[in-house]
Amino acid sequence: MIVQKYKDMLSGKSVIRQLSEFATARGAEIGYENVFDYSLGNPSVPVPQEFTDRMIHMLATQEPSVLHGYSPSLGITSVREAIAASLNERFGLPYKAEHIFMASGAAGALAHAFRLVTEPGDEILTFAPFFPEYNPYVNLTGAVLKIVPPNTADFQINFEAFEAMVNEKTMAVLINTPNNPSGIVYSKETIERLADTLRKKSAEFGHDIFIISDEPYREIVFEGVEAPCVSAFYDNTIMCYSFSKSLSLPGERIGYVAINPACKEAATMVNMCGQISRGIGHNCPPSIIQLAVAQVLDKTADLSVYEKNMNLIYDCLMELGFTCVKPGGTFYIFPKALEEDAKVFCEKALKYDLILVPADSFGAPGYFRMAYCIDTEKVVRSLDALRKFVETEYPDQVKKTEEK
Amino acid sequence: MIVQKYKDMLSGKSVIRQLSEFATARGAEIGYENVFDYSLGNPSVPVPQEFTDRMIHMLATQEPSVLHGYSPSLGITSVREAIAASLNERFGLPYKAEHIFMASGAAGALAHAFRLVTEPGDEILTFAPFFPEYNPYVNLTGAVLKIVPPNTADFQINFEAFEAMVNEKTMAVLINTPNNPSGIVYSKETIERLADTLRKKSAEFGHDIFIISDEPYREIVFEGVEAPCVSAFYDNTIMCYSFSKSLSLPGERIGYVAINPACKEAATMVNMCGQISRGIGHNCPPSIIQLAVAQVLDKTADLSVYEKNMNLIYDCLMELGFTCVKPGGTFYIFPKALEEDAKVFCEKALKYDLILVPADSFGAPGYFRMAYCIDTEKVVRSLDALRKFVETEYPDQVKKTEEK
Numbered sequence: 028m029i030v031q032k033y034k035d036m037l038s039g040k041s042v043i044r045q046l047s048e049f050a051t052a053r054g055a056e057i058g059y060e061n062v063f064d065y066s067l068g069n070p071s072v073p074v075p076q077e078f079t080d081r082m083i084h085m086l087a088t089q090e091p092s093v094l095h096g097y098s099p100s101l102g103i104t105s106v107r108e109a110i111a112a113s114l115n116e117r118f119g120l121p122y123k124a125e126h127i128f129m130a131s132g133a134a135g136a137l138a139h140a141f142r143l144v145t146e147p148g149d150e151i152l153t154f155a156p157f158f159p160e161y162n163p164y165v166n167l168t169g170a171v172l173k174i175v176p177p178n179t180a181d182f183q184i185n186f187e188a189f190e191a192m193v194n195e196k197t198m199a200v201l202i203n204t205p206n207n208p209s210g211i212v213y214s215k216e217t218i219e220r221l222a223d224t225l226r227k228k229s230a231e232f233g234h235d236i237f238i239i240s241d242e243p244y245r246e247i248v249f250e251g252v253e254a255p256c257v258s259a260f261y262d263n264t265i266m267c268y269s270f271s272k273s274l275s276l277p278g279e280r281i282g283y284v285a286i287n288p289a290c291k292e293a294a295t296m297v298n299m300c301g302q303i304s305r306g307i308g309h310n311c312p313p314s315i316i317q318l319a320v321a322q323v324l325d326k327t328a329d330l331s332v333y334e335k336n337m338n339l340i341y342d343c344l345m346e347l348g349f350t351c352v353k354p355g356g357t358f359y360i361f362p363k364a365l366e367e368d369a370k371v372f373c374e375k376a377l378k379y380d381l382i383l384v385p386a387d388s389f390g391a392p393g394y395f396r397m398a399y400c401i402d403t404e405k406v407v408r409s410l411d412a413l414r415k416f417v418e419t420e421y422p423d424q425v426k427k428t429e430e431k
Numbered sequence: 432m433i434v435q436k437y438k439d440m441l442s443g444k445s446v447i448r449q450l451s452e453f454a455t456a457r458g459a460e461i462g463y464e465n466v467f468d469y470s471l472g473n474p475s476v477p478v479p480q481e482f483t484d485r486m487i488h489m490l491a492t493q494e495p496s497v498l499h500g501y502s503p504s505l506g507i508t509s510v511r512e513a514i515a516a517s518l519n520e521r522f523g524l525p526y527k528a529e530h531i532f533m534a535s536g537a538a539g540a541l542a543h544a545f546r547l548v549t550e551p552g553d554e555i556l557t558f559a560p561f562f563p564e565y566n567p568y569v570n571l572t573g574a575v576l577k578i579v580p581p582n583t584a585d586f587q588i589n590f591e592a593f594e595a596m597v598n599e600k601t602m603a604v605l606i607n608t609p610n611n612p613s614g615i616v617y618s619k620e621t622i623e624r625l626a627d628t629l630r631k632k633s634a635e636f637g638h639d640i641f642i643i644s645d646e647p648y649r650e651i652v653f654e655g656v657e658a659p660c661v662s663a664f665y666d667n668t669i670m671c672y673s674f675s676k677s678l679s680l681p682g683e684r685i686g687y688v689a690i691n692p693a694c695k696e697a698a699t700m701v702n703m704c705g706q707i708s709r710g711i712g713h714n715c716p717p718s719i720i721q722l723a724v725a726q727v728l729d730k731t732a733d734l735s736v737y738e739k740n741m742n743l744i745y746d747c748l749m750e751l752g753f754t755c756v757k758p759g760g761t762f763y764i765f766p767k768a769l770e771e772d773a774k775v776f777c778e779k780a781l782k783y784d785l786i787l788v789p790a791d792s793f794g795a796p797g798y799f800r801m802a803y804c805i806d807t808e809k810v811v812r813s814l815d816a817l818r819k820f821v822e823t824e825y826p827d828q829v830k831k832t833e834e835k
Contacts, residue, residue, distance in 0.1 A: 028602065028638045029547055029696060033703040073495035083490050091477035097681045131535060131684075131714045138712020146434055160709065167710025198432065234432045277501045278718030280535075292433060299437040305564065306571025307711040308542020310535045314682030316717060 041159065043067065043384055046373075050382045057380070063409035064382045065397035068207060068358065070275040072400075075326045078274060081319045094318070098311040100301040102129025102283070106321040110283060113324040118256040121288045128300040131280040131312050133243045133269035137164055137201075138307055139284055139300045140239045140265045145170035145198045151239070152192060153201040154184055155390025156208050156361060158241075161201060170198070174390045182211040182352050182361070184221060193228045199237040199265075200225065205244040205254060208389045208396040209361040210337070210354025212254045222261040229263075235291075238264045243282070244357040246273035246327050249334045252355035262289035265296075270320055272358075275328040281312040281320055333358040336399040336406045343410045347417050348428030358400040361386065365421045369395045379416040381409065445563065447471065447788055450777075454786045461784070467813035468786045469801035472611060472762065474679040476804075479730045482678060485723045498722070502715040504705040506533025506687070510725040514687060517728040522660040525692045532704040535684040535716050537647045537673035541568055542711055543688055543704045544643045544669045549574040549602045555643070556596055557605040558588055559794025560612050560765060562645075565605060574602070578794045586615040586756050586765070588625060597632045603641040603669075604629065609648040609658060612793045612800035613765040614741070614758025616658045626665040633667075639695075642668045647686070648761040650677035650731050653738045656759035666693035669700075674724055676762075679732040685716040685724055737762040740803040740810045747814045751821050752832030762804040765790065769825045773799045783820040785813065 043066055050064040085094055101107070107124035114122045130136035145151060147169025153161055155177040165172035175192055178185035200221070204213035213221075221238070229236045240257040245268065248254045258264040269282035284300060286293040303309070311317070337354055344351050344362050351362035364372035369385035373395055376383050386394035399406060418425050447470055454468040489498055505511070511528035518526045534540035549555060551573025557565055559581040569576035579596055582589035604625070608617035617625075625642070633640045644661040649672065652658045662668040673686035688704060690697040707713070715721070741758050748755050748766050755766035768776035773789035777799055780787050790798040803810060822829050 029700055029703065030550055032550075033546070033706040034699065036706040036709075037699070037702050069501055071496060074499055079490050079495065083487050086483050086487050086490075091483065092475060092679060095478055095680045095682045097473055131712075134709075134714055135712045142437070143433055146436075163706075163709035164712065275496060276499045278499050278715075280714040280717050295438065295441070296433055298441050299433065302437040302440040302567070305440075305538075305567035308535075308539045308568070308713065309711070310538055310684040311682075313684050313717045313720060 036163070042388055046382050046384055049377065053380065060405065062380050062382065063405065063412055064401065065399060065409075066382045066384055068398045068400060070272055070277060070328065070400055071402065072275050072328045072330065072332055074275045075323055075328055077323050077326055078276075078319055081322045082315065085315060085318060094315055096314060098129070098314045098317060100304060100311065101297060102127065102311050103314065103317050103321075106317045109321040109324055110285070114285060118259060120256070120258060122285060123288065125294040125297060126286045126288050128284040128286075128297045129311050129317060130267075130282050130284055131309065132271060132277075132282045133241060133267055134160075134164065135280070135309055136267035136269065136282045136284045137239070137241060138309065139303050140267055141165055141168050141170060141199070142303045142307075143265065143296055143299055144237045144239075148196070149198040150194070150196040151199045151201050152189070152197055153203075154189070156182065156206070156386055156394065157390050158203060158207045159388040165201075172201075177391050179391070182206065182209040183213060183217045186220060186224065190224060193224070193236070195232045197228070197232070197236055198234070199239050201239045201241065202257065203241040204257070205248060205356030206359075207244065207357060208359045208386060209352065210357045210359045211352060212248060212252050212355035215253070215255045218255050218257055218260045225261065225263075235263050239267060240264055241267045243269040243272050247330050247333055247358065248356040249337065249354065254356060258285070258287045262287055264290070273327045273330070274320065274323065276316075276320075279313065279316045281316050332403060333400065335403055336401070339403070339406050339410065340397060340399055343413060346428075347414065348424055358398055360397050360399065361391070361394055362397075364393055364395050365417065365424050367393060369393050375420050376416055379412045381412050381416060440567070446792055450786050450788055453781065457784065464809065466784050466786065467809065467816055468805065469803060469813075470786045470788055472802045472804060474676055474681060474732065474762075474804055475806065476679050476732045476734065476736055478679045479727055479732055481727050481730055482680070482723055485726045486719065489719060489722060498719055500718060502533070502718045502721060504708060504715065505701060506531065506715050507718065507721050507725075510721045513725040513728055514689070518689060522663060524660070524662060526689060527692065529698040529701060530690045530692050532688040532690075532701045533715050533721060534671075534686050534688055535713065536675060536681075536686045537645060537671055538564075538568065539684070539713055540671035540673065540686045540688045541643070541645060542713065543707050544671055545569055545572050545574060545603070546707045546711075547669065547700055547703055548641045548643075552600070553602040554598070554600040555603045555605050556593070556601055557607075558593070560586065560610070560790055560798065561794050562607060562611045563792040569605075576605075581795050583795070586610065586613040587617060587621045590624060590628065594628060597628075597640070599636045601632070601636070601640055602638070603643050605643045605645065606661065607645040608661070609652060609760030611648065611761060612763045612788075612790060613756065614761045614763045615756060616652060616656050616759035619657070619659045622659050622661055622664045629665065639667050643671060644668055645671045647673040647676050651734050651737055651762065652760040653741065653758065658760060662689070662691045666691055668694070677731045677734070678724065678727065680720075680724075683717065683720045685720050736807060737804065739807055740805070743807070743810050743814065744801065744803055747817060750832075751818065752828055762802055764801050764803065765795070765798055766801075768797055768799050769821065769828050771797060773797050779824050780820055783816045785816050785820060
């Protein structure tokens with residue numbers, strides 16, 4: 028018999044997916060260039076040319092049975108060494124190959140991290156606003172994801188709520204900085220306070236509480252903002268990284284788990300990842316992609332377009348009187364809707380071909396997300412639509428802003 | 432706290448892995464060309480040149496953000512269509528794209544198949560000799576793998592034992608034909624009888640019992656042997672395929688699940704695979720590899736070397752008086768050891784630099800496996816070592832054979 032649990036999941040379609048499908052259908056009507064589709068976090072800039080060159084060079088010159096051969100289950104050793112060296116150079120931490128586990132993208136990395144430190148019934152805490160896929164990622168392991176309500180003042184951590192929620196079942200805290208959907212980068216103070224709290228709570232409950240640090244946006248940080256390396260602040264940190272955004276390679280499924288060398292059993296945990304893989308059918312990232320990425324670790328795609336887009340949108344939102352914390356990175360911005368129900372707000376925006384995502388499923392009702400990984404030219408045109416939308420649907424808002 | 436279950440698994444090192452490590456170490460001493468390493472099932476022939484050409488062509492000409500973009504969670508539609516068409520042409524079955532789910536290799540495909548039809552506590556039956564990784568693959572889902580003892584006469588199915596073991600908890604039967612480790616191809620009669628039995632047992636227990644058909648060796652079938660398509664015989668068949676062996680691409684992690692269109696909810700099951708993926712951190716195979724493989728579906732690597740190697744080894748084994756069922760495909764052969772304890776037998780073979788794998792973990796004690804995906808020239812040299820090994824260690828065997 029087929030398993031009902033997975034069948035039941037089919038009826039719950041994600042809002043992002045629905046909106047993205049709407050955008051595609053509307054695009055077929057009026058031309059996709061006229062649909063201001065801010066629904067999907069799909070990188071819009073090309074991979075660095077060096078990556079393509081290295082791929083072609085390997086294909087043209089290397090022995091195919093070596094190039095396409097099995098990767099060891101923890102990843103290709105030379106690739107793990109290169110990643111460790113690159114992390115050390117950047118963050119001044121003593122990673123070695125034995126602390127790195129190659130994973131098929133962030134989803135693959137997180138699947139291992141959750142299973143390393145939780146058993147069914149254990150709890151993982153995360154902070155709103157959060158990436159809604161964390162729900163199935165965690166809950167289908169048998170552990171339980173609990174959401175700490177947001178600190179809407181600046182989208183740093185709501186420590187009061189957090190401290191009230193940590194309990195003896197809490198085995199890990201899942202953070203994502205720079206953050207999807209808020210675009211916020213956790214400050215040094217936030218991470219220090221989080222680390223202090225967890226050290227205190229670990230002692231109180233008599234077991235280690237891990238930080239699982241989901242860092243796919245680590246390289247997309249804007250001018251004047253510092254993104255502290257979480258692992259430098261807390262020994263029991265499991266870093267989950269993906270090259271999807273930094274190299275614009277989301278389809279090639281490459282990332283890694285890096286266990287903080289200061290963790291008591293760091294190398295053992297990496298070996299355990301190899302065992303976890305056997306149970307979840309995980310395979311190492313494709314050999315050729317591992318080998319190519321290892322050659323461009325110091326490169327990124329040209330990420331400057333995201334900052335340019337953010338500034339254009341943020342200035343327009345300010346001009347229109349929106350409440351919005353300025354993003355420090357990523358390609359997301361997270362303003363407050365102009366009416367209480369963000370779903371109604373985003374529904375109205377569709378009339379202006381603006382595809383905005385209401386943030387109820389991100390744990391922050393009343394807010395909406397814009398993923399601005401689109402061409403700047405389109406961003407500029409979309410802002411005219413945004414102005415028209417606000418002026419037409421929310422005339423009071425315009426009056427209020429003019430009065431200021 | 433780290434999870435003990437996975438930590439405990441680290442102490443149990445696989446025999447294959449140990450032997451392979453021994454071979455590498457011995458190779459460092461005497462030159463790897465002098466170690467007759469039959470331990471690993473790692474394809475030894477190159478990928479077809481067309482694959483490499485298509486990869487280079489795509490890299491050189493296509494828009495990188497499209498080429499490396501996200502794959503839909505069920506796989507790239509055009510790739511699923513091409514695979515369905517190719518299956519139909521070969522097997523005369525009415526597959527459509529909606530019946531195909533792209534998976535990262537056979538391990539990824541099986542991880543989805545098991546979760547589609549079993550819940551914790553359910554049983555999956557498989558037939559010895561079997562691929563030992565099936566144990567963690569199944570048991571870590573919470574379901575239980577039960578092993579039907581072998582029919583050592585011809586390594587087809589031991590139906591008597593099988594019928595006694597099927598019970599109300601049996602949700603699926605996992606088969607692997609052509610078979611690792613025996614090299615045997617299930618006959619039409621075997622598959623028909625299996626299908627009949629399962630229809631009868633499904634009716635008896637009031638629920639569908641699925642066949643999960645693991646088919647990575649489907650294209651490696653020797654002269655005069657017919658490998659029937661399992662799905663053609665039984666509606667509730669979940670085919671799990673990998674291109675690792677047929678295209679010699681084991682490191683690139685590409686395969687698929689094909690749900691028999693005759694299955695009651697075939698398309699729903701494919702959609703359920705997408706939900707299962709969210710819980711196990713599965714990602715579609717890399718986009719570029721999906722696109723390249725779809726262009727060479729009618730190609731294979733030059734697989735003829737495996738049959739050549741098989742014949743050389745089989746003839747030598749016969750000459751030396753071994754008991755051995757002649758393989759119909761794969762790159763494995765599975766003779767009976769010359770003493771009761773195959774571990775002792777294989778231990779003695781090491782003195783002759785012959786790396787043979789005792790089959791206790793394959794569910795057939797007293798037998799051993801040779802993976803002959805190595806150069807033919809090396810096979811020839813290894814047979815001299817094999818002769819010397821048998822003559823020296825088992826002089827009675829030689830006498831017995833001469834008497835015949």
